[in-house]
Amino acid sequence: MKKLSLLLMALFLFLVTGCSMEPPSWAKPDTGGDLKNMKIGLSVSTLNNPFFVSMKEGVVAEAKKHGIETIVVDAQNDSAKQSNDVDDLMQKGVNVLLINPTDSAAISTVVQSANELGIPVITLDRSADSGNVEALVASDNAKGGRMAAEYIEKLLGKGTKVVELEGVAGASATRERGKGFHELADTDLKVVAKQTADFDRTKGLNVMENLLQANPDVQAVFAHNDEMALGAIEAIRSSGKDIPVIGFDGNEDALKSIAEGKLTATVAQQPELIGQLAVQAAYDVLQGKKVEKSIPAPLKLVTKNENE
Structure with a gap:
C-alpha cells in the first residue's frame, strides 16, 4: 500500500508539472547555500547493534552542526520494513536519504524510486546493487x-x-x-x-x-x-x-x-566518522557540488598488546 501511495504521489507530481520530469521543489538541492530548513532521512539496518548506533550518532551530531534536521528510522534487520521506512521518509519530504542497507539488492527498488523523485541517496557501510547512489561511505x-x-x-x-x-x-x-x-x-x-x-x-x-x-x-x-x-x-x-x-x-x-x-x-572501523562523512557528502550534494562515488573511512587492527 505504501509503495502504491508513493507511485501515485510521483504520478500526481508528474501531471501537475505539465508532464515534466522535474522533481518536486523539496527534492531539489538548494544551490543558494541556505540549508537550515533541509531534512535528512536516515534509514539504519538495525539499532540493536552498537556499531550502527555509533554511526547514527555521528550522522545526527554532524547534521546538527549544519543546522539540518535528521529523521531516523530503524529497519530492525528487515529488508521489507526498510523499504517501507524509506518510502515513508520520502513522503515526509526529506531532501536527501542516507541509507545503511539491510540487503543491498532489496534496497535497490526504493533507491530507484528516490532517483525518480530527484532525492539524492548516499549509502553507509553497505552499498545498493542498483539505482543511482551519489556516494558510498564505508571502510574498505x-x-x-x-x-x-x-x-x-x-x-x-x-x-x-x-x-x-x-x-x-x-x-x-x-x-x-x-x-x-x-x-x-x-x-x-x-x-x-x-x-x-x-x-x-x-x-x-x-x-x-x-x-x-x-x-x-x-x-x-x-x-x-x-x-x-x-x-x-x-x-x-x-x-x-x-x-x-x-x-x-x-x-x-x-x-x-x-x-x-x-x-x-x-x-x-570508525562508525561515527562514517556518519560524519556521509552528512558532509550530503551537505555538498544539496549545494549542487560533486562528491566522490566512494568515500573511505580508515581501518586498523586492534589487539590487546598493540594497535597494528
Whole structure:
C-alpha cells in the first residue's frame, strides 16, 4: 500500500508539472547555500547493534552542526520494513536519504524510486546493487577481510584451520569482507567451515556451538562483525577450548573484551566518522557540488598488546 501511495504521489507530481520530469521543489538541492530548513532521512539496518548506533550518532551530531534536521528510522534487520521506512521518509519530504542497507539488492527498488523523485541517496557501510547512489561511505571491507586473514597467519602460521562466521547473506559488507578474507585464506589457510550468523551475537553463539561439534580441531575463527565474534567467544569458553577469535568493527564491547583477554583482535572501523562523512557528502550534494562515488573511512587492527 505504501509503495502504491508513493507511485501515485510521483504520478500526481508528474501531471501537475505539465508532464515534466522535474522533481518536486523539496527534492531539489538548494544551490543558494541556505540549508537550515533541509531534512535528512536516515534509514539504519538495525539499532540493536552498537556499531550502527555509533554511526547514527555521528550522522545526527554532524547534521546538527549544519543546522539540518535528521529523521531516523530503524529497519530492525528487515529488508521489507526498510523499504517501507524509506518510502515513508520520502513522503515526509526529506531532501536527501542516507541509507545503511539491510540487503543491498532489496534496497535497490526504493533507491530507484528516490532517483525518480530527484532525492539524492548516499549509502553507509553497505552499498545498493542498483539505482543511482551519489556516494558510498564505508571502510574498505575487502581490505579488512584480508587484514584478518593476515593476522591469523601471523599468529598461527600457514595451514591454520579456520571457521568463518558470515554476515547477512544479501549485504555487500558480507560479500566484501568474505572476498578479502578468502584472497589470502584460500591459499595460506584452511577454511574448514563457514556459515551465516546474520551479524547477530546470539546467532553467533548458536552457530559456533554447532560448528565446534562438527569441527573439533578448528584453530581460529574469523567473524564478519564483533557481535558474532562475541557470541562465538561464549560458545568457545563454554566448550572449554581456547581458540583465537578475530572480529570486525571495533565496537565498545569488542574493545573491552580484547582488554580482558577474551576477544583476540578486531578490524576496527570508525562508525561515527562514517556518519560524519556521509552528512558532509550530503551537505555538498544539496549545494549542487560533486562528491566522490566512494568515500573511505580508515581501518586498523586492534589487539590487546598493540594497535597494528
